[in-house]
Amino acid sequence: MADVVTESEADVAVIGGGPAGLHAALVLARGGLSVVLLDESDTLGGQYYKRRAEQLTAAFGDFRPRGTELIRQVRESGVDCRTGTLVWGAEDDGHTLFTSDVHTGALGQVRTRATLAATGAYERTLPFPGWTLPGVVTPGFALHLATMDRVPVGKRVVLAGTGPFLLPVACALLEAGAGIEALVELNHPYRPGVSSIGGALRQPARLAEAARYLLTLARHGVRVEQGARVVAAHGDTQVTAVDIAGADGGVRRVETDALCVGFGFRPSTELPRLLGCRTEPDPTGTEQLPVVDADGATSVDGLYVAGDCAGIAGVHAAGVRGQLAAHAILRRLAPERAPVRVAGLRRRARALDRFAELADRLYPLPALADLADTTQVCRCEGVTAGEIRQAVATGWNDLHGTKAATRAGMGPCQGRECGHIVAALAARGSGPDREPECLAAREPECFAARMPLRPLPMATTVEAAEAVEGREVADR
Amino acid sequence: MSTNSLPQPVTVTIDGTPGQAWAGQSVTAALVTAGIWPLRRNPVNGQLRGPFCGMGVCLECEVTINGRPGSRSCTAHVTDGMDIRTHTEPLPTAAHG
Numbered sequence: 001m002a003d004v005v006t007e008s009e010a011d012v013a014v015i016g017g018g019p020a021g022l023h024a025a026l027v028l029a030r031g032g033l034s035v036v037l038l039d040e041s042d043t044l045g046g047q048y049y050k051r052r053a054e055q056l057t058a059a060f061g062d063f064r065p066r067g068t069e070l071i072r073q074v075r076e077s078g079v080d081c082r083t084g085t086l087v088w089g090a091e092d093d094g095h096t097l098f099t100s101d102v103h104t105g106a107l108g109q110v111r112t113r114a115t116l117a118a119t120g121a122y123e124r125t126l127p128f129p130g131w132t133l134p135g136v137v138t139p140g141f142a143l144h145l146a147t148m149d150r151v152p153v154g155k156r157v158v159l160a161g162t163g164p165f166l167l168p169v170a171c172a173l174l175e176a177g178a179g180i181e182a183l184v185e186l187n188h189p190y191r192p193g194v195s196s197i198g199g200a201l202r203q204p205a206r207l208a209e210a211a212r213y214l215l216t217l218a219r220h221g222v223r224v225e226q227g228a229r230v231v232a233a234h235g236d237t238q239v240t241a242v243d244i245a246g247a248d249g250g251v252r253r254v255e256t257d258a259l260c261v262g263f264g265f266r267p268s269t270e271l272p273r274l275l276g277c278r279t280e281p282d283p284t285g286t287e288q289l290p291v292v293d294a295d296g297a298t299s300v301d302g303l304y305v306a307g308d309c310a311g312i313a314g315v316h317a318a319g320v321r322g323q324l325a326a327h328a329i330l331r332r333l334a335p336e337r338a339p340v341r342v343a344g345l346r347r348r349a350r351a352l353d354r355f356a357e358l359a360d361r362l363y364p365l366p367a368l369a370d371l372a373d374t375t376q377v378c379r380c381e382g383v384t385a386g387e388i389r390q391a392v393a394t395g396w397n398d399l400h401g402t403k404a405a406t407r408a409g410m411g412p413c414q415g416r417e418c419g420h421i422v423a424a425l426a427a428r429g430s431g432p433d434r435e436p437e438c439l440a441a442r443e444p445e446c447f448a449a450r451m452p453l454r455p456l457p458m459a460t461t462v463e464a465a466e467a468v469e470g471r472e473v474a475d476r
Numbered sequence: 477m478s479t480n481s482l483p484q485p486v487t488v489t490i491d492g493t494p495g496q497a498w499a500g501q502s503v504t505a506a507l508v509t510a511g512i513w514p515l516r517r518n519p520v521n522g523q524l525r526g527p528f529c530g531m532g533v534c535l536e537c538e539v540t541i542n543g544r545p546g547s548r549s550c551t552a553h554v555t556d557g558m559d560i561r562t563h564t565e566p567l568p569t570a571a572h573g
Binding site for chain 1: 481483498500501508509524527530531535536546550551553
């Protein structure tokens with residue numbers, strides 16, 4: 001079956017066509033290298049520079065013209081853009097990538113001299129009673145509906161969680177015609193204290209952005225309720241009401257037809273971890289990040305990371321980090337070229353990193369101690385917090401044993417929704433000296449990255465396994 | 477922002493009922509517009525589930541599109557004449573229904 005695999009070669013493979021990947025691909029191609037840009041989505045842009053469909057752009061305008069311009073430049077620079085292409089595996093320090101066409105399942109293999117993972121992030125969710133009800137969604141999903149599809153997620157929306165992302169989502173919902181019943185922020189970020197002002201002043205544009213959102217919300221009569229959170233969602237076949245615990249401790253019920261709840265973002269680090277690169281805890285102590293130098297080079301020779309998968313820092317940092325990684329790859333693969341000065345880019349990257357650290361401080365994650373035993377943690381396999389705690393108490397006091405004992409994290413999402421929660425519950429151990437349950441840890445654990453990194457159709461999986469085995473046999 | 481007229485709607489069929497959507501919209505958007513949130517049953521406990529992450533990660537929004545089961549409605553785009561089928565009927569052996 002190995003002959004059904006389409007093989008190709010390039011100097012550099014960039015995985016992920018978001019801000020980091022696009023900026024990197026452009027620098028690399030203009031530097032004279034052959035570049036293949038791989039993205040699972042049918043269009044380039046990633047989550048931030050997401051594209052509206054042609055007919056919707058014609059009617060509603062270009063969503064983010066800067067993204068359109070960047071994508072045009074990338075295409076013109078000669079980058080081989082392969083959208084609808086999933087990278088589900090890699091080996092050989094990332095010099096071999098295994099791909100599949102998301103529409104046909106056709107397998108491919110890309111051989112490269114260097115690889116840049118710019119795989120971005122996904123939203124962090126935290127379980128609570130009722131969070132699996134239809135109509136309970138992530139803020140990112142509501143934003144996609146509002147901006148790409150021009151559909152309000154509901155008429156009486158509750159938006160909750162923590163993080164600066166809730167503000168633009170709220171504004172986009174209003175513009176799409178949704179009503180906001182409540183905007184509930186877990187923390188108290190919008191009364192900056194001394195510690196936050198210093199960091200924010202170095203990024204006045206970001207500060208002004210937040211102020212603009214708050215003004216828009218105020219104009220629509222939407223108040224940000226700080227220090228509050230959604231503790232339960234209710235409904236029969238879909239969500240109809242939520243319980244909100246206010247800063248004063250009182251709980252009130254609010255009728256709603258859509259609850260959007262999110263707690264920031266988690267880096268999508270599966271590919272670098274699969275390739276065995278060294279990792280370290282991120283500043284929040286909830287994720288393992290690839291250890292990188294100032295340009296995004298990992299401990300695996302020839303493997304680079306950039307953008308949110310190297311640590312959540314947002315779109316501007318992603319662009320800068322993508323360029324830095326590209327220049328480093330150019331110095332490596334085309335040493336005869338006159339080196340480009342990158343001191344300015346590095347300074348900008350450091351400043352943006354400091355701003356990201358400020359966000360981490362302003363929007364800390366909640367403790368998990370009050371996660372009820374009856375609450376489902378693993379959506380796919382329907383595993384509750386109690387079942388996980390019991391597995392931990394009976395001796396499965398590590399993440400992988402807990403996963404094996406409960407099936408938590410074994411479903412189709414491969415632990416992307418629950419992995420951080422299972423890890424936090426498992427890492428506390430058992431007995432009287434057990435630590436309190438919280439997301440942050442000195443050495444946060446995560447599920448091991450395994451091929452296929454994303455679910456493949458069964459027929460494709462069989463062919464893929466044979467293709468990988470065939471290679472291994474040939475290599476021996 | 478919207479200076480031009482609305483896009484031309486196309487016809488989609490959701491669980492046998494014809495409706496309208498804009499070509500290029502996500503299939504989830506067509507379902508949400510039609511007021512349809514539950515899309516499937518969790519195969520383990522039979523609970524109703526609907527779209528959640530909207531970016532192809534959670535796989536809660538899988539429906540059958542033009543006869544192809546297990547299609548993620550959040551990453552699929554509406555085309556004219558599309559046939560969309562949800563799977564909310566109780567599981568045949570649902571022990572926890």
